[in-house]
Amino acid sequence: MICTIRKKFQELVICWKIRKYVHYKIEDRGALRKTSDISSWQRAFSKYLDDLSCPHSDRTISPVTTDWLLGLAVRLVYGENPQRYRKCTRQTSSTSKDVAPSSNPLDSLDFDDEAMKAGITTLATLLQIPPHHDHKEVLK
Template sequence: MFKRKLIALDYGKDYNPQDENQFRHMVVWLEDMKIRLYPIDERQNLRDTQTPQWEQVLSKYLQDLKFPYNNETIKDRVVVSDWLIGCAIRFEYGDNVDKYKTVSLNGQQNNHTSSNPNENPLEKIDFASEEFRNGMLKLCELLQIPTKSNDTTAILRAVSKVITTKLSKEALEKSQIKEQGSGVDFSIEQMSLGFDTTDKIINEAAKVLRLLYIQDLRTLQTKINETIVNVQSFVADPRTDSKLGKIGY
């Protein structure tokens, strides 16, 4: 399944991601030849593919590359291989933009008149094709999304929704903050309301409303603090313009 991608990278060997030895050597080759995330003298741990700690080294390497999946996914050599090879292709293209942007799909020089820079590439996708459906099903399996619908566009919308709500930069940051928090469980009955309505249900509802109000206040205070910090960082770094004979903006 990686044959065409590996040909594009000039990798002259057969590759089976399920072969652990081939997988480890592939990771080392991609880092040495295409990705080059680490300086040469810092790649020794990755190159030592026989060490018992190599799995931890790989995990650290993927984290440094911002691998967007969890620790369980890292164990899937097919997924990791596909992502690393795709990453290598992006770096290869970035290093040789002028070379590749003038080459058309059939290998001939592009005259730049047949392509529209404002053209939406998604409009060229055949959403009804079997290839697209299979790709969507694999993506749903990876994201743990039920696939009862036969409508590929509906599946695509579901995938888009999950990615934007759970895998976006903001969602991941919020998830990390939540995991690092030290919340304390407590019973709402133990909370003091400050007054008594003589009705237990109304008292509990009032406690919930009070908690929500406090949460809103804390959110507002956080935003105010962020604004103050931004303003302070702006005014605390004046630039001097001797030509204008003044200091500041």
């Protein structure tokens, strides 16, 4: 299972690096393509994260690294054509006038309470969810 996860992660990095975010010259791209030797791939991946100025100290295949790389991908794709994505609107049920009172106990929680924030942080750590400055995003 771990080998499969590692292979999929390597494929994600290779696809991202080659097709979308070309950070290296062609002659410098080979190290990340050599996925059979995990130790040399890990060194190349760590160097790649350093070259991208990844702010996290974790240089392994982890949720933090994956989240950061995917976030970078989204930022770069959005940056290519921000007008395309600004046209999207969020539809919520709160605009409807006929909203029934909620029977969901979660609706009565105060998500800005300090104890709630601490609980969210603790739960995220246990579940290995990457940190984020907005506790509500971590909860999502």
